[in-house]
Amino acid sequence: MNVAIIGTGYVGLVTGAVLSEIGHNVICLDINEEKITKLKKGESPIYEPGLDEVLERNIAGNRLSFTTSAEEAFENAEVIFIAVGTPQGEDGAANLTYIQQAAKDIAMHINRNLIVVVKSTVPVGTNDLIEETIRTNAIGSFQVDVVSNPEFLREGHAINDTFLGDRIVIGSENEHAGSTVESLFTKLNIPFLHTNRRSAEMIKYASNAFLAIKISYINQIYNLCEKVGADVNDVADGMGMDHRIGRAFLNAGLGYGGSCFPKDTEALAYLGRENEISISLVDAAIQANKEQRILFVNRVLEHFNGNVEGKKIAVLGLAFKPNTDDMREAPSLDIIRILSADGAEVHVIDPVVKETKLLAEVAVTHSKTLEECVQSAEAVLLVTEWEEFVRADWEELLALTKNATIFDGRNVLHNHKLISQVV
Structure with a gap:
């Protein structure tokens, strides 16, 4: 089946890669020219284990392509996926600006019956809004069926989760449209749950x-x-x-x-x-989640009797979890900002995140090696449980520090022989 996907972020790119892997012809649309240029070369803009290989294989097989042109993307599409961001607004509500724009773009370029599948995480009732937006802005007269198909991918495990998922949820008001979307994923051999759109959104x-x-x-x-x-x-x-x-x-x-x-x-x-x-x-x-990272920082501050001025503190891990380069809402950001503001000399290392604009205003030193990061440190903070950190030779690392205490923010070093220095 010919599939177009609007958005080449995490969800859109993984969805496109997997659909092409199971035999569909997929074209991904994005307005970011730099990103599309990289993708055409097989270069993924995100870090996700296994994704690069799938991209390369399907680009080479002419099953997966990328464009900045809506006209090109929609020309032969039988199904169009919307996989754009829905960032949080100041009041906590989802910002639907990109969703609405995607719906208008579809309306402006399509003049035939169409199934639109919404992968983006959207508030209950948004699929109704998308359908109404397309119909209101359509140039011609055609049948549009909007289907909710939420994603349940874990960053760092997305490829595996797609092929071995627990369920595929399909929310539709039209049985034929729902069955068509199911047929896209049949080869994955994953249980399907059919429901209405609002229930799918709420799930x-x-x-x-x-x-x-x-x-x-x-x-x-x-x-x-x-x-x-x-x-x-x-x-x-x-x-x-x-x-x-x-x-x-x-x-x-x-x-x-x-x-x-x-x-x-x-x-x-x-x-x-x-x-x-x-x-x-x-x-x-x-x-409770907001408080947890503050409690962690307080443990560090209490260890130094409230004064970390001039203390070298090594922070291991920047990404919010292992096997991803995603820094959104990462605990490391709050921890580093607080310690830096209190005068600590913060050194950081992450296997994937080498620099980040999110810490541009903070005096932080990026280390190239784990040994360099902990050298002469008075405290070592394990913030992201990357495998190379967990399995490191901690006896050797601690010998490089100033008798540092390890603050295990992920509670993964509890069986280590140096537990007396882990808090």
Whole structure:
């Protein structure tokens, strides 16, 4: 099937790559000329394990192409995916500017019956709005069916999650349109859930908010464990053995970040307020997540009796989680800004993120090697649990420091023989 995808961000690019991998002809549209130029060369603008190989293979096989021209992208498309960003507004609501523009672009360039699939995470009722926008702005008269198909990808595992996902949700008001979208993904052999559009939209928000609550809950249990002498890892293991709970997302640490959980929990909370429905659990999770990284910084400050002026502090990890270069809502940002503002000499290292404009205003030194980063440090903060950090020779690293204490922000060094220096 001929497929066009609007947006070459994380969701759009992975979706395009996978659809081409299973045999569809895919063309991805983006207004960013620099990004499209790189993609035409097979250069991915994002770091995602396994993505480069899929891109190269399908570009070479003429199943995947890229353009900045809407006319070119839509010319032969049987199905058009919308996968543009829905950034959070100041009030917590999702900003639908890019969604509305995508709908208008479709209306201006299409004059035949069409199925539009919305991959973007959008508030309940947005698919209705998209359908109405296309019909209102259409130049000709044609049938448009808008289908909600939310994504459930984990950054750093997106390719694997696409091929081995738990479910594919299809929200449609038209049975034929829903069946057509299902046929796109049949080769993936993943269970389908067919529902209406508003339920599909809500499934995405409800799922992410539930996982965010689970993360915030185990973090608060961790804080309590620290006070009463319990081991949160044993607690999480014991909880996770109950099949009603499960072990996933019970990893205590600095809380969640990235492009989904922060934005989606805020959007769901906003939706609740707009409809005068209390979703206090989501509000509490949002607050707990903000507090978690502050509590971590306070532990560091308390270790130095509140004074980190001139202290060299090594921060290991910038990305919000391993196997991605995504810095959106990364805990490292708050931690580094606070310590730097208090006069600390902050040195950072990340295997993928080498520089970031998000720290342009902060006096921070980017190290090239792990050894360079911890050299003469008085504290080492493990902020992102990259495998190379977790499996490092910590005895050798600590020998380079000024008898530094390790602050394990991800709670992954608990079985290390140097546990006496890990807090």
